[in-house]
Amino acid sequence: MRFEGTLDIAAPRDRVWSFLTDPKQVTTCAPDVQSLDVTDPRHFKVVVRAGVGPIKGTFSMNVEFTELVEPGHAIVLARGQAPGSAVELRSTMDLAALDGTRTTMKWASDVTVSGMIQQVGARLMQGAADKITQQVFSCIKAKLEAPVTA
């Protein structure tokens, strides 16, 4: 399943860049994070609970920034599984500075779900993945636009 979109974020590009590429910050927008374990700046493990309504899987995700090209291009590959199911998320993000205070982020992500969740919930997959992806990216926008507290 493929989703894409563009976001206008009222925040300077370097701030957006440092938010997106810092596991501790970006995972605050992941759904229902249970634990985070950063192995190195480009690799981290995060356990999330994602799903739709009562159907929820606890996924332990291995995440890797496969491409980091300062200041505006990043690709992240997240692969994880829950009992009997597996999910893979590949997202590309491209940042363009509109001006000193605003950035446009063009994003695209491919989500493949396989195993039990995909079979039993096949008819709900498209809707669920779309919703979760939108939540993640609007959360990133909100966090970045929030006034920088001391």
Added chain:
Amino acid sequence: MATEIGGIGSSVKRKEDARFIRGRGNYVDDVKLPGMLYLDIARSPYAHARIKNIDTSKALAIPGVLAVITGKDLVPLKLEWMPTLMSDRQMVLPTDTVLYQAQEVAAVVATERYIAADGVAAIEVEYEPLPVVVDPIKALQPGATLVREDREQKDNHIWHWEVGDKAGTDKAFKDAEVVVKQDIYIPRIHVSSIETCGMVASFDKINGKLTVWMTTQAPHAIRTVIALVAGHLGLSEERIRVISPDIGGGFGGKVPVYPGYVLAIGASVLTGHPVKWIEDRSENIQADSFARDYHITAELAAKKDGTMQALRVKTVADHGAFDAAANPSKYPAGLFHIITGSYPFAKSFVEVDGAYTNKPPGGIAYRCSFRVTEAAFTIERLVDVLALEIKKDPAELRMQNFIPPTAFPYTSSLGWEYDSGDYGRALRLAMEKIDYAGLRKEQAQKRAKGELMGIGISSFTEIVGAGPSKHFDILGIKMFDSCEIRVHPTGKAMVRLGVKSQGQGHETTFAQIVAEELGLPVGDIAVEEGDTDTAPYGLGTYASRSTPVAGGATAIAARKIREKAKLIAAHLLEASPDDIEWKDYKFQVKGVPAKSKTMQEVAFAAYTNHPQGMEAGLEAVDYYDPPNLTFPFGSYICVVDIDRGTGEVKVRRFVAVDDCGVIINPMIVEGQIHGGLTMGLAPALYEQITYDDDGNIQGGNFMDYLLPTAMEVPSWETAKTTTPSPHHPIGAKGVGESATVGAPAAIANAVVDALAHLGVRHIDIPITPWKVQKILKEKGVAE
């Protein structure tokens, strides 16, 4: 007299019902042993991936989880691979790469069923997904993703197999007045017997004996395979006992050896405890052997007047990650070359190529002998395509071409010798019973009003009873079958067979054969099967072979007993054996019917008063090597109505005329036909397993794999003709699979017939409402 003793031809009520109707059946999951542990299996969500790490720590931390077995643990025991029945090999557990979704990856052994399931949920496997190939046609093209890295041959081609006169056939096609060609895809389906597969394995460390209760249709063959796989661990064949208890339906799905069996045995040997493994339905559908999945291109050459001359068929067979089909070893495409069916093609040529894909392994029967439904469906669809091409009534075209009754035994251009047949008689009876002419009139009237009604015919010829030892073996073991009969002093008998019923009623039908041959009441004859410590060696029950092969062994074993009994009778009647004749189920002095001895009297004498110099006792065993296969046939006609708004197809009527030679028990035969027709309707309209491009199974549980309920099935109408098999001891041919072979084509032909006036020639099964709707829209006749 036959009816009093319950012999051949009488509808004896089933002896095995007594336990089933009381809920006292003894299926594998009912077996409970002291100290029994439970095994459950963790499976891959990916269709092709490298296993980077298996973390079993969380699982082992659960109280009650005793062990987690992975591929690495099997390597020192040389159990990570096992042979398939088609001399390929199959992983028990992968050591580095999974090749299909739902493949076994690790096994948990725990003290309780629920704890084992918790253990499976706690196993964390790190995968690195690899490219997937699911289309066998693409798999055979150069550069395709390689499924099997463990073979020297670095491509996905398994085998090429062909039969027939290629040059002669090509010439016939060049000279033909009419040629019709049709691509036919017969989708992947699954037997889905209501009982899934399972085993209780119990290894006794003291005397080194392994006893397993398992869902197998071929207990002896399995015992030999276990000895081959685990012999080096001390599990030699005399120390293995396979018990196939009551089986909840098999249909071919319980012939193969599945990894779960080997894991349960391994776990029992390791722990010294009995270990029970019972798979869930999703595991059964997603990982156990599939059926069909044939990509066929078929061509038929004929004269303008409809005389069929030549047949040319090319097929790609999708076998998944390992060739785990259950065919006789010389026939990688089973008996597909019965595809000339009921018609005397002068020239024919068939070729099949097997391909690996990232899907579960297999290729078992699904109630259709070996690839016989694929063959019957193709020819019976192709005949209708020809009928449409030359605008001839499909019944007339069949009648004109049938192999005439006088031509039998008939040798087909693909090398089969059909034992007997009378195809015209069966079709005529079916046409009478359903009022074919009246239906055509009704169809015309309906068509005038824009209503869509179809009439479909299928006049199939089947090939069962594998088979003559000249050509038929499985892993080298010849496909004979066996029967051992022992008559007790009080005239009761114990019969033991090398086959194993999964619902076909052997305890009744085989008792009837012995009743007929020995004149003993059927109620006095006990029949046992499935325990390799007591039953004579046999190749098991599938491909409708029980009656043709073990039935032959039973009749001949009984006749051996009768020969000895005759000598005893002569001794009792103080007459020469030459003056004794077996008549009206008694030994009579020729011409003096009053001087006679019953078998009971003779049996008693065999233990109390046998002639000196003769062995006491009255028993015999026979290993029957059938001289030929048997060729049941039939003509089916069905009527369908199509809802022009939703595209739904409803089978309004279905008349099935079957000929399976001499019938032992008409009631049981009719039951086999009802069940077979339903497993013919199911793939025609409802059942299919598909995979997306990532190898994710679609339809891997009963929510989406649609077994028909009582509401989707018409009230089947059946009738029979009887054309005995000349070479079988009692003239019987076997019937378990005929209806599953013949029905899909009848239904598909009926739907195409309903739309033929719109130029429709073919629709692949399953014929779903949206396939039909799409056609109705394109042709502008949708509601």
Added chain:
Amino acid sequence: MIPAAFDYQLAKDVADAIQLLGGSGGEGKILAGGQSLIPLMKFRLTQPALLIDINRVPGLSAIKENGDLRIGALIRENDLEANPIVRQRYPILVDTAAVIADPLVRNLATIGGNLAHADPANDHPATMLALRASVVAQGPTGERVIPIDELFVDTFTTSLAPDEILTQIRIPKPGPRSGGAYLKLERKVGDFAIAGVAVMIVLDASGRVTTAGIGLTNAGPTAIRAGRAEDVLTGQTPDDKTIAEAASRAAAAAEPVSDLRGPAEYKKDVFRVLTRRAITRAIARAKGGA
């Protein structure tokens, strides 16, 4: 096949259930019929920490009529289908209950669960939209009535608060000359809908439609009301043309997904066909036909 472990608590009454639900920190689930919840638990797709069994809660298992029809949330589908009041004056409810899953599941499945689960494939939501019903929700601070149009928020998500329980369904009393019908196309008995259409029609003395209700099953993330299709019928004396127009508007409102139950385009067309057939049957029933 084997659910994960959970804490179990039998609720004595509605207040007890609400208190348990409130205290579970969002990890508690109500167990009524269990015919949707337990299958998800067996696949471990949902693992509630606490199961609150309300099957013995009094007061939720009655069907009575005073003005509107009041159906207790614990009414089993088979009891709804067999109820004399329902069979006599609410044939649309009989149509709907009769096609939910299969007869054995319907001995446990409840009408409250069917609505609260908010699965777009469930059948009662569309029917309740057509009937313009409402539901009663009880929470720690008391009871409130939620019009059906405000109940379904998203797939598996309703406007019920985390500590509220759906206790009753209320259906306005159908005036004279009113009739309803529910049609569902399923691949076989026991399946979810490929498409389902509920239609409720009220006619005036001259045969003109005074109110029309059309609800669609499996037509999007939730059951949806085909408002523009209703508008075509309202105020008209229905003839083939208006019915056909209403049917195509209903199809236009539907946004089904392509899946094993067929391509989206096919489903949209089935919505058109079923809407036309359901309107025709509803009108016949409104005029006193079968």
Added chain:
Amino acid sequence: MAVEAAPATTTGTKTTGTRRMKIHATVNGQAHDVEVETRTLLVHFLRENIGLTGTHIGCDTTNCGACTVLLNGRPVKSCTVFAVQADGMSVATVEGLEKDGKLDPIQEGFHEEHGLQCGFCTPGMMITAAALLSANPDPSELQIRQAISGNLCRCTGYVNIVKSIQYAARKTRETAGGKAS
């Protein structure tokens, strides 16, 4: 109906319920008091705790009906009910059909009309038939097919199952009519 909450398992978190519970259930007329895990499915309770293996498991998605039993007289799929829900209730399984050595007309019908082959779906079919006939002593073929539409059979093609239930209906009506019961 005594509900003794077994001591709540202290798993650190605030427990508001129990993971194990003693239940009292009457199965085929015999009372049983058994402690079960709350997650124990009714079908496993019957097969493993009570040892009645006549009720079978054929699927994992509540489709096949091989596990059908009567719960307080109503046929339900016992794979989709927790044993704790049956506390204080009566359960009837196939083993309870035969009374004092006399087969129920349904059992007789399935034998006489060859209504079974492998026998695996038969217990569920017969329990569903028993519930049907107690509600409708003279069902039409369509009503029978509707009633068993939640029970899958792979062997018989349903024709003889319908005949078996019709046989049982006739036999029950005859005996009911024959003697003033």
